């Protein structure tokens with residue numbers, strides 16, 4: 001499904017073209033945080049910006065949320081020029097930043113109530129909205145405690161809740177689930193999915209491939225300040241082609257010999273994990289390649305711990321496009337395999 005046909009609103013709600021932003025820290029060489037970034041997010045959809053540390057994700061969000069002025073390029077949200085009219089953008093957007101921006105000394109309830117009042121919702125409407133969000137984010141127990149005593153996960157939740165006080169039509173979420181435990185992450189995904197179902201347009205950044213896979217209608221892979229690939233999760237996986245044959249060895253001493261066998265039967269360079277135990281290779285006809293590989297392992301006496309094949313994951317896409325893994329822990333293909341089998 002292409003971006004153009006995957007939704008009923010053909011016009012992009014968020015549009016950025018050729019955004020550039022260079023930082024020149026004193027005494028250091030310039031950093032091109034954004035180097036010609038293009039984005040188009042249709043209304044009522046989720047677009048994920050997926051990229052490694054330093055790719056420019058937060059800078060892109062800062063530009064689109066009026067916190068940073070780009071050196072050049074254009075950004076438009078709902079037909080409003082972000083750079084020329086930041087004051088018209090701020091009332092229609094909600095932002096939950098990479099680092100929670102709540103008042104530490106206020107309670108969860110007071111933070112939400114304060115945001116409502118800052119946006120002139122009125123006293124009783126602010127309180128009512130605060131109560132609604134406390135419930136939605138499962139913060140009832142903690143609502144009267146100062147935020148400074150909150151855990152990281154609770155902070156993420158109160159921060160997102162604050163971004164939703166005004167029911168914004170467009171929501172920017174910079175790594176919304178970093179630091180959340182698996183249950184809280186699923187809860188956050190549910191909330192985001194519900195908001196999108198209600199018509200909210202979401203741009204989120206993430207380093208979790210699985211998150212982009214689950215939530216996003218479209219994924220823009222960014223690296224060095226520009227989009228290096230975009231499409232649905234399936235399109236991106238299909239774009240790199242081929243299935244993967246994966247093997248793990250009983251002994252890393254067999255790594256070199258095993259690699260040579262994979263070179264003969266796969267297409268392209270095999271990847272080998274740092275410990276030398278797990279190897280992966282792309283193959284156009286994976287079942288046939290796997291059979292041939294197993295036969296050669298048998299005759300060479302290489303002992304296998306595990307062998308199998310799988311379709312490409314978003315991690316493979318990332319690895320292929322950027323030459324490195326996108327996952328936070330810089331996971332090896334072996335760890336990725338577990339994830340893919342989830």
Ligand SMILES: Nc1ncnc2c1ncn2[C@@H]1O[C@H](COP(=O)(O)OP(=O)(O)OP(=O)(O)O)[C@@H](O)[C@H]1O
Pocket residue numbers: 023024025031032033051052053054055056057058059060098207
């Ligand atoms: N205020 C700043 N001054 C100098 N350099 C900056 C500033 N903000 C960002 N950068 C640099 O710009 C580049 C992009 O940073 P950015 O925060 O946008 O990356 P990111 O993709 O959000 O990374 P992460 O995954 O670590 O959050 C990095 O090299 C960063 O060091």
Ligand SMILES: [Mg+2]
Pocket residue numbers: 057058059098174
């Ligand atoms: Mg960031």
